[in-house]
Amino acid sequence: MADLQPVRGTRDLIGEDQRRHQHVIDTARRIAVSYGFDEWSTPVFEDTRVFSRTLGETSDVVMKEMYTFDDRGGDSVTLRPEGTAGVCRALVTNGLTQSLPQKVFYAGPMFRYERPQKGRYRQFHQIGLELIGPAEPLADAEVIACGWDILTALGVAGDAVLEINTLGDTESRDAYRAALVEYFTAHKAALSKDSLERLERNPMRILDSKDEGDKRIVAGAPTIHAHLSEAASIFYETLKRHLLRFAVPFVENPQIVRGLDYYGHTAFEFVTGKLGSQGTVMAGGRYNGLVAEMGGPQTPAVGWAAGIERLGMLLEVPPAIAAAVAIIPVGDAAEGAAMDVLQSLRHAGQRAEMAYRGNLKRRLERANRIGARAAVILGEDDLARGVAQVKDLGTGSQEAVPLGEIAAYLSGRARPI
RNA sequence: GCGGACGUAGCUCAGCUGGUAGAGCGCCAGGUUGUGGUCUUGGAUGUCGCGGGUUCGAGCCCCGUCGUUCGCCCCA
Numbered sequence: 001m002a003d004l005q006p007v008r009g010t011r012d013l014i015g016e017d018q019r020r021h022q023h024v025i026d027t028a029r030r031i032a033v034s035y036g037f038d039e040w041s042t043p044v045f046e047d048t049r050v051f052s053r054t055l056g057e058t059s060d061v062v063m064k065e066m067y068t069f070d071d072r073g074g075d076s077v078t079l080r081p082e083g084t085a086g087v088c089r090a091l092v093t094n095g096l097t098q099s100l101p102q103k104v105f106y107a108g109p110m111f112r113y114e115r116p117q118k119g120r121y122r123q124f125h126q127i128g129l130e131l132i133g134p135a136e137p138l139a140d141a142e143v144i145a146c147g148w149d150i151l152t153a154l155g156v157a158g159d160a161v162l163e164i165n166t167l168g169d170t171e172s173r174d175a176y177r178a179a180l181v182e183y184f185t186a187h188k189a190a191l192s193k194d195s196l197e198r199l200e201r202n203p204m205r206i207l208d209s210k211d212e213g214d215k216r217i218v219a220g221a222p223t224i225h226a227h228l229s230e231a232a233s234i235f236y237e238t239l240k241r242h243l244l245r246f247a248v249p250f251v252e253n254p255q256i257v258r259g260l261d262y263y264g265h266t267a268f269e270f271v272t273g274k275l276g277s278q279g280t281v282m283a284g285g286r287y288n289g290l291v292a293e294m295g296g297p298q299t300p301a302v303g304w305a306a307g308i309e310r311l312g313m314l315l316e317v318p319p320a321i322a323a324a325v326a327i328i329p330v331g332d333a334a335e336g337a338a339m340d341v342l343q344s345l346r347h348a349g350q351r352a353e354m355a356y357r358g359n360l361k362r363r364l365e366r367a368n369r370i371g372a373r374a375a376v377i378l379g380e381d382d383l384a385r386g387v388a389q390v391k392d393l394g395t396g397s398q399e400a401v402p403l404g405e406i407a408a409y410l411s412g413r414a415r416p417i
Numbered sequence: 418g419c420g421g422a423c424g425u426a427g428c429u430c431a432g433c434u435g436g437u438a439g440a441g442c443g444c445c446a447g448g449u450u451g452u453g454g455u456c457u458u459g460g461a462u463g464u465c466g467c468g469g470g471u472u473c474g475a476g477c478c479c480c481g482u483c484g485u486u487c488g489c490c491c492c493a
Contacts, residue, residue, distance in 0.1 A: 055493055082493050194490070260493065277488065330451055364453035379451060393453070
């Protein structure tokens with residue numbers, strides 16, 4: 001066993017892992033583009049204030065889970081724990097608050113210092129969407145529909161359920177929080193120890209407690225709907241109507257909550273039962289207050305993020321790599337011609353490989369091992385006639401093909417081999 | 418930060434109440450010096466995660482530690 005191991009919570013993406021990862025990104029990007037989203041890449045580390053300004057006061061735990069350090073110049077920087085803050089910072093610093101709406105897609109690594117679990121790493125990867133500018137519920141519906149289409153294209157939508165809720169506007173939420181505190185205080189004796197702490201710190205979190213006793217109490221808790229202002233209620237009803245129109249199936253889950261104050265109105269999660277307790281595969285909501293907290297003007301926005309590792313684990317069939325053509329010269333004199341064929345195939349867009357050494361048997365074995373669909377065998381007597389043997393490794397049949405026609409032969413037939 | 422399970426060959430794992438390591442797959446070579454997949458013969462490979470302890474003797478028992486994993490907490 002090697003002395004040097006990857007740092008706890010990090011891992012290498014190699015072979016099938018990498019292909020799953022890349023397939024998730026490629027699929028999401030393609031569909032996001034069809035919705036008009038444009039890809040942004042923002043730095044993986046930012047001035048610590050980019051995150052502390054929006055997250056810092058609300059929960060001190062958040063600070064403990066961030067990778068924060070002083071750089072050589074003495075500035076505090078932080079590896080980004082999520083994507084939205086950086087996008088909002090970039091929006092403001094690039095003056096794009098003057099050019100709304102902005103429809104942003106991103107993909108990349110995020111960092112959180114926490115205990116690794118299934119599909120949950122210290123360096124993990126997310127894809128995400130941010131639709132910044134529109135205040136209309138149609139924007140929420142588009143963002144959700146795009147997420148749904150991505151899950152569908154990945155083949156994981158069948159396992160996932162979209163759960164939606166509204167957090168209302170500020171007045172609605174304040175009224176609701178007060179009602180919750182009143183209700184749970186009345187049931188204080190039956191609450192779990194964890195939830196008693198939540199009651200002090202973050203009462204809405206009791207709603208998604210995993211404790212069985214808590215769940216019974218939560219079942220009788222008031223929902224936000226009685227406390228919604230008329231505007232908030234209309235917003236939510238309109239969103240649901242739009243989702244029906246987009247044919248995105250959903251269930252309402254009044255227990256979905258968000259910890260931070262800049263969230264309001266829409267909150268949603270795509271949940272699967274296939275990943276143990278880490279069942280949320282895509283989560284998002286409306287955050288009308290965040291851009292302002294980043295120093296920009298009051299700007300409505302809605303978005304989601306999804307863990308690439310978790311989505312990759314849900315892919316039923318691992319993405320395949322292109323089948324190769326193996327070029328096999330027999331004898332030193334054939335090597336030059338083999339190199340010509342090799343490049344002609346590559347330049348025609350095919351995956352072509354040539355082993356550097358070994359006899360014919362060994363090279364055919366290797367061709368088999370890399371999953372080659374065909375082998376081009378160049379012997380000296382064939383070369384003298386200007387041909388090579390092209391062997392279909394599936395059927396074993398073999399045919400002499402003029403050297404100049406090999407690329408066309410391998411790609412141009414009705415049933416390419 | 419807390420709790421359970423697990424660390425043995427490149428991979429998946431076996432290894433009895435303690436007697437100084439095994440299988441399958443893979444890999445390498447031959448049977449077959451210009452024809453792969455199947456078959457067959459042979460071969461290489463381990464600080465048994467690491468450190469300490471008990472013992473005549475530890476892969477096995479004890480303590481510690483690191484890591485993995487499943488949960489809890491948290492979840493921006």
